[in-house]
Amino acid sequence: MRRWELSVALDPEREQPLFLQLANAVADDIRCGRLKAGDALPGSRELAELLGVNRNTIVAGYGELAAEGLIGARVGGGTFVLPTTPRRSSLCAIPATPETPTFTLARPLPMPVQRRPPPPGGLTLALSMPDARLFPAQALARAFHRAIGQRGRSLVAYADLCGHLRLRSELATMLTRSRGLAVTPDNLMITRSIEQAIDLVARTLLSPGDVVAVEAFGYPPAWNVLKLAGARLVPLPLDSEGLDVDALEVLLSRESVRAVFLTPHHQFPTTAVMSRNRRVRLAELALQHRFAIIEDDYDHEFHYAGKPVLPIAAGSGRANVVYIGSLANLLAPGISTGFIAAPPAVFERLRSLRAASDARSDVAMECAIAELFADGEVLRHTRRMRRTFAARRDVLVAMLTHHLGTALTFRVPDGGMALWARVDDSIDLPAWERAGEREGVFFHNARPYDFGQREQPFMRLAFSYLDEAELGEAVRRMARALTRARTSQLTTIARAPARRTAPVDSVEVEAQPRRAAAQRARRI
Helix, strand or coil: CCCCCCCCCCCCCCCCCHHHHHHHHHHHHHHHCCCCCCCEECCHHHHHHHHCCCHHHHHHHHHHHHHCCCEEECCCCCEEECCCCCCCCHHHCCCCCCCCCCCCCCCCCCCCCCCCCCCCCCEECCCCCCCHHHCCHHHHHHHHHHHHHHHHHHHHHCCCCCCCHHHHHHHHHHHHHHHCCCCCHHHEEEECCHHHHHHHHHHHHCCCCCEEEEECECCHHHHHHHHHCCCEEEEECEECCEECHHHHHHHHHHCCEEEEEECCCCCCCCCCCCCHHHHHHHHHHHHHHCCEEEEECCCCCCECCCCCCCCHHHCCCHHHEEEEEECCCCCCCCCCCEEEECCHHHHHHHHHHHHHHCCCCCHHHHHHHHHHHHCCHHHHHHHHHHHHHHHHHHHHHHHHHHHHHHHEEECCCCECCEEEEEECCCCCHHHHHHHHHHHCEECCECHHHECCCCCCCEEEEECCCCCHHHHHHHHHHHHHHHHHHHHHHHHHHHHCCCCCCCCCCHHHHHHHHHHHHHHHHHHC
């Protein structure tokens, strides 16, 4: 283990002997966790030279620490921090530095549910992200080699607060040709993630107390970012055509709305595609009522039914639209690069804010991604992924229909990386989830996506993270888990104390929980 230099300040002017100053400083480092069990301490000669004191001072200080059970010598040489808890001693008599701040903290935000990969042998339908096994890692490695080899020291020294010009140029070309945006490198900013993009836009547009309309089912990290900017969020309902613009008009009649944040292409999490009429009407309302549209187009390329619908930012009302996106779904989750395209006046404010908060971009990664764009690898990879995800979607739909029947109701999504399903009212969804974990399959209800954090009879099932064989096995496990959950439910009912002496037939036993579940759903 490497012996790092100890940061110990000894003061000859203090009344306390130097060896005790040393012992107390090291003991405090151990209490605070700066030194951990097993950490190596410098040798006495080395530390004496470092601190400019006599070696006997170090030996005496180490002796005090050893006597208190804090450090010890190891066979083969060296002094190390011991894992045992020291007894109360003179070294612990000095008040420790407080580990908890004495100042007050701002109101905390709720932590979004973190979806982690399943344990070994487990399969998850809760991760609607690209399958990292499909990522062209060798192509990226070659791109890094070319980028750094061609530019060397100038590459890692140079940074543009809006992102590397090569990547902005390549991305602007892609957005213009495939998404119909009127964007140039001069009004396009590269960010470290889509969350950073939302944060910069929110702090550019919003003041504390401003009203922002959001979708009633949505992306909690985005809501948290908007709240950090001081926004007061108002949820609006959704249907099969996306955000309910009529409900927005009602809100506009009684509130001054500063912005609308939405995912119109493949609405997250329901995957609904906002109709063209609603997009046009929303843009008209934005111009009329002078509010901004923050359009999150996080997975535009993955549309399987005809051509992708053009963004609102590509339409006639684009003057009030700030457009954000990400390369994480296009490439891989670990490459979280995001981007912002905005009208010139807004973009200048974004630039000044970025300059104050994060003026250094990830130049090497951006230049490597630009290489992938330039040699056509991004386009080829996108086409492969679109074909793969469409095939996986069809497999998941077929397996759900075959193995689960009427337990789930859903429409086949036109695009995206998951489908949105309604769970039959007769099913105890939490019990099904728990049974699924025992079967080695992981899926979740829609509560984390609900603005009110209420239990909801829906689930989002991803098809992008698993291959066709894994999807089939995951659904078979879901079916076994459902049988187990229903059996447990019926057993619980059968064991419940009888309320009447007349026998109850099996049909009525199943009808009772179904009616109760239906009543709960209506209350929601």
